[in-house]
Every structure is written in C-alpha cells, then in structure tokens.
Amino acid sequence: MKLIYRVVLRLSLFLLPLLALWAMLFYFTMEDEINDEADDALDNYSELIIMRMLSGNDLPQTGDGSNNSYLIIPVQEAYANARSHVRYYDAEVYIPEKHETEPARILSTIFRDDDGQYYELRVATPTFEKNDLMTTVLGWSVFLYVILLITVVSLTAWVFHRSMRPLYALLNWLDSYKPGTVVGAVPCDTDITEFRRLSAAAQAAVDRSEEMFERQKQFIGNASHELQTPLAVLGARMDWLLDNTELSEEQMGEILQMKDTLGRIVRLNKTLLLLTKIDNNQFPESSDVDIAAMLREQKEVYDEMFAARDICCCMKLPETFTVRMNDALASVLVTNLLRNAYRHSAHGARVDVTISGRMLTVVNDGDAPLDGAHIFERFYQGSKREGSTGLGLALVKAVSDYYGLRVRYDFVDGRHMFSVEWVQSVVG
Amino acid sequence: MKLLIVEDEPSLREIMARTLRGEGYVVEQASDYTSAVDKLAGYSYDCILLDIMLPGGDGLQLLKELKENDRRESVIIISAKDSLEDKVAGLELGADDYLAKPFHLMELSARIRSVARRSMVGGRKGFTLGNVYLDPESSRVEIDGCDVALLKKEFAILAYFMQRPGHLVDKTVLAEAVWGDHVDQADNFHFLYAQVKNLRRKLEDAGANIELKAVYGFGYKLVFPEDN
Numbered sequence: 001m002k003l004i005y006r007v008v009l010r011l012s013l014f015l016l017p018l019l020a021l022w023a024m025l026f027y028f029t030m031e032d033e034i035n036d037e038a039d040d041a042l043d044n045y046s047e048l049i050i051m052r053m054l055s056g057n058d059l060p061q062t063g064d065g066s067n068n069s070y071l072i073i074p075v076q077e078a079y080a081n082a083r084s085h086v087r088y089y090d091a092e093v094y095i096p097e098k099h100e101t102e103p104a105r106i107l108s109t110i111f112r113d114d115d116g117q118y119y120e121l122r123v124a125t126p127t128f129e130k131n132d133l134m135t136t137v138l139g140w141s142v143f144l145y146v147i148l149l150i151t152v153v154s155l156t157a158w159v160f161h162r163s164m165r166p167l168y169a170l171l172n173w174l175d176s177y178k179p180g181t182v183v184g185a186v187p188c189d190t191d192i193t194e195f196r197r198l199s200a201a202a203q204a205a206v207d208r209s210e211e212m213f214e215r216q217k218q219f220i221g222n223a224s225h226e227l228q229t230p231l232a233v234l235g236a237r238m239d240w241l242l243d244n245t246e247l248s249e250e251q252m253g254e255i256l257q258m259k260d261t262l263g264r265i266v267r268l269n270k271t272l273l274l275l276t277k278i279d280n281n282q283f284p285e286s287s288d289v290d291i292a293a294m295l296r297e298q299k300e301v302y303d304e305m306f307a308a309r310d311i312c313c314c315m316k317l318p319e320t321f322t323v324r325m326n327d328a329l330a331s332v333l334v335t336n337l338l339r340n341a342y343r344h345s346a347h348g349a350r351v352d353v354t355i356s357g358r359m360l361t362v363v364n365d366g367d368a369p370l371d372g373a374h375i376f377e378r379f380y381q382g383s384k385r386e387g388s389t390g391l392g393l394a395l396v397k398a399v400s401d402y403y404g405l406r407v408r409y410d411f412v413d414g415r416h417m418f419s420v421e422w423v424q425s426v427v428g
Numbered sequence: 429m430k431l432l433i434v435e436d437e438p439s440l441r442e443i444m445a446r447t448l449r450g451e452g453y454v455v456e457q458a459s460d461y462t463s464a465v466d467k468l469a470g471y472s473y474d475c476i477l478l479d480i481m482l483p484g485g486d487g488l489q490l491l492k493e494l495k496e497n498d499r500r501e502s503v504i505i506i507s508a509k510d511s512l513e514d515k516v517a518g519l520e521l522g523a524d525d526y527l528a529k530p531f532h533l534m535e536l537s538a539r540i541r542s543v544a545r546r547s548m549v550g551g552r553k554g555f556t557l558g559n560v561y562l563d564p565e566s567s568r569v570e571i572d573g574c575d576v577a578l579l580k581k582e583f584a585i586l587a588y589f590m591q592r593p594g595h596l597v598d599k600t601v602l603a604e605a606v607w608g609d610h611v612d613q614a615d616n617f618h619f620l621y622a623q624v625k626n627l628r629r630k631l632e633d634a635g636a637n638i639e640l641k642a643v644y645g646f647g648y649k650l651v652f653p654e655d656n
Binding site: 234236237242244253266305308328 | 450
C-alpha cells in the first residue's frame, strides 16, 4: 500500500466520525436555539393577551397572517392547582385559516383575573416554518460535511505528494541502482532536513556497497592470480615425480589422481579469473563472430567426446549467424551451452540446437524442471556432477549480461530449454 | 644449451631448474629483477624463462631492454596472467613464446625445444625421432622418407609425443592438448583410445621404429631406439 493512500485512509477514518459529530452537534444546537426563539415569541404573545384581557382591552385578532392562534378557557380552581401554571409542549393544532391540523408549539398559561376566576390561555405557533428551517440546516450541514471532507483529504494528498517528492526521487534512484554500475550520485534536491539526511545515508550506504563490491571483485581476481604460482609448483613437482622416479603402478595411480584433482582446481581458478575479467569489462575488442560456424565446429568435438552416449544432436542453423562480440566470449557462451546439453543427456538422448531469428536455443531431454531462479548462479548445482566446476551457466549469464543478451531457462514438454537472444547487437 | 630462469617463487624455480637440468640444459637462476639484470650483464644465454611479475621490477621492462640491446637470447614469458592482451603485449615486445601458469613441465620443455629449433639457422625445421620425421608447418609425417597419411587428430597426437619423447603423458593431459580444455567433461576416454589405436596401427604398418607404449592404463609414453 502506498504511503499516501495509507495517510488519506487514516485521515478519513478520523475525520469521518469527527466531522459527523460536529455536524450533529451543530444541527441540535441550531434546533435548540430555534425552539428557544419560538418559546420566547409565545411568551411575549401570551403576556400581551393576558395584559389586554385583564385591562379590559380588545383581544388581538387571529388570522393576521402570523398563523399564531390562541384560546382562553375558564377553568376550575382545582384544575388550576393541579398543574403548573406555565407549560410548553408540542401538539397538533387545527388552524382555521388553512382548515387543517399542523404540528405546533403550544404555551399554556393559567392565570386568574380580579374576580378570582381561573383561565387557561393556550397560544400556539405552527412549527412547519421551524421544520423547513431545520431541513435546510440539515441539508447544508451534510453538504458542507462532504465538501469539507473532500477538501481536507485532497489537500492533504496534494501537500503530501509535493513534500514527499524528494523521497520518490530517492526511491526511483534506488530502484535503478545496481551494484557495480555507474548511475550518478543519489538525488538530493531538497532543503528538508530529514530528506537530506536520508539522501546522505543512502549515498553512504551505496558508496560502502560499491567499495565492497569493488574489493570483492579485486579479491577474487587477486586470489586467483596468486594461486597460479603455487598450483604451478604443485603440478611441476608431480610431473617430476612421474618422469624421474621409479614408481609402482599404485603410486603412479595416486599421483595421477592428484593431478586430476589439481587439474580441476586449475580449471576452477581459470574460470573464476575469466568471470572476474568479464565483470571488470576486460574484453573490449569485438569482432564479427559467426555463431553458426562456431556451433557446427563445437558439435564435431562433442560428438566425438560423447560418442559412447550415442547422443543425437540435431542442428537447425542458418548458413551464417554473425554477431558482434569478443571472439573468446562468444566461444565461452556457445561452448558452455552446448557442453551442458551433452553432459546432462542420457544415453541415446536427443539435443536440439536451433537458431531462429536472433535467438539461439539449446534443448535437451530432462526428467524434472530445474530451479530457473538459481540455475545461473555461481556454484549452484542441482545434482552434483563430478568434474564440473558449477560455473558453466554462470559464465553464460556473465557473457550475456556483458553484451545485453537475453538468456533464459524453460522446461517445455519434458525438455530443458536454454535460449539466448541477441536483442540489440548488430548483424554483420 | 644454457638457460636462465627468472622466477621469484623459490619452489617453482627449483623444480624447473631440476627438471631442465635433467634434460641436459645448463641452468642459471635469478629470483628478482636486479639479480636478473646482473646475470644478463655478465653472461649470455640461449634462452630466458621470464616471469613478468617480479619483485623489484616489471619483467616486460627487462624484455624491452634485452631487445633494445639487440641481445640474441630467446625469451619465453611465464606469467600468472593468462589474458590475450598480456600475451600480445609480451610477443610484441619480442618474446618468442608465452606460457601461462600453471603449466606442465613437459609443456615447458617442449616450448624450449621449439624455440631453440626456431632460432636454429638452416636445417630441417621438423622433429626427427628414430626413422620418423614430423613437420608441424606442412603437417607432414615421413617414415623412412615415405609420406604417411594421418588424420588431423592423429597428427596432433603424434606431434605432441614427438615434442616430449620418453615422457609419460597422462591421457587427460593429452586429451586436453589435442581436443581442447573442455574435454574434462567427457565421461570416458574412448575417443582418445580410438585415435591412439589408429595412429599406432599406421605407424606400425609404415615400419616406424618408435612406439606409443601404454603405461598402466594411465597414459602413454613415446619410446624410440636409444641409439638414434
């Protein structure tokens, strides 16, 4: 979930009930105020009537357009004593001008004239005006509530987005960053302290990892180089033993096995050196390389080497397929793919090598899909095979990355399929 | 023939010297740049085995000075750096060969022999052993003066042995030399046996007095009449 959505959601979550509460409070206060106002008017009206009646003046006419009405009823003393002398209440009242009953606010006052006669005065004012008013107030409250909510939320989102721009710039930069590639400095185009600190921290981390990466590369290269001389010594001494001493068959066998093992170390070391060199871009010179010719040539070698397995290698190649690459690296790529297919094929299996368009595919039979996510990693070996360095496919990947080729593994119809696509290179 | 080994690793220097002495060379040694310069100032050699990463200086610099002074020594560079650029740089400076570490001792003696052969003026450029003559340049093999037709791989195998007579050659090493580095991935050596078998038969049919002898099934050794 994006941070901005989270902020908006949380803000809405709090604002929604809060603003609703505010609107309700406003509405009820308003209603209270209006009732108060109506009661005051009734008070004044009833006072006026009582005063006029007691002073013997004419009583006011009803039907003067104010929709107010009054009623004076003489009551018994007992009745008067039984109730409070001033009461406000809501009731349905018949309004003669309109010939219908309407909800109204009523004030009932009990008073006594000079003769000791008790009267009850009921003055009423219809409440439909008040209801109209309250409906309007409610409508506006809801409207303003929604508008306010939308405004607050969208304003927050906008301000947030503006303020967070340096953060998104930094995130984009981090996404595009790959160790060992030059992508420029961490963006730091802001005067916000926190973002400046974040940028500085990111820059420091990147510098550190860059340095580690460089050092690691150098270390592998140096270690491999330094190993060459001791390996030469070891090999030379074994050679000397074999050539210059009388050895029994058993002793000779042991030494030859040591030599085999040593050979494997030497190969491993050479492959690591090669990988380091590819990583360090030490293959600048490119030439036009005919991949098809290279494949045909390699096929002959492997057919001979693996003759005992009766592997049927079926090639569908164009006459030529020329790409611009370093000759040695092209050979590494082709050799490793082809050798891999031969080596992991059972007796009598079939290997298909095809070039169609700009894509080279090498397909061989297999039982189960390999772990496509890790198969190109160094020293990843699904099933350990004697004599293999575990670096073959890592080399394929390294060469492909070097030239921006698209390399992938698929398991199709019970067969392993490795494909390399020359996406951008120039046809010679 | 007099050799100078310039190599800083004592153990490697010692085993190289021992082996080459065993092959009848006169061997001198230098462990760093200065002592190499000293030796070269005082003596002359037929061939120098030069490690280019030396304490006290760059081996390539030494090579440059040698060539500037028109010294006639052949130079074989021995280097831990196995890259094309280094090779090209070394050969452009006038080195006669370039051998990457780690190497086989037999490979070393074969390279010395071939460098010596190249610097030889006149005479046949090929290898002669018993009644067999092999010319790498024209890919020809003669036995008792008659041409023998060999296939490409058979010729490569014979050439390899002719440069290392009397040495035991491990079948893995042979396979790598003839078929290429990736041969280690093969699960057996039938392809090698088949070629060697054909080669032996052709040699025998042509009446060669050299023989490829199998040694315990580990490898082969080229034996030739001692008196030749």
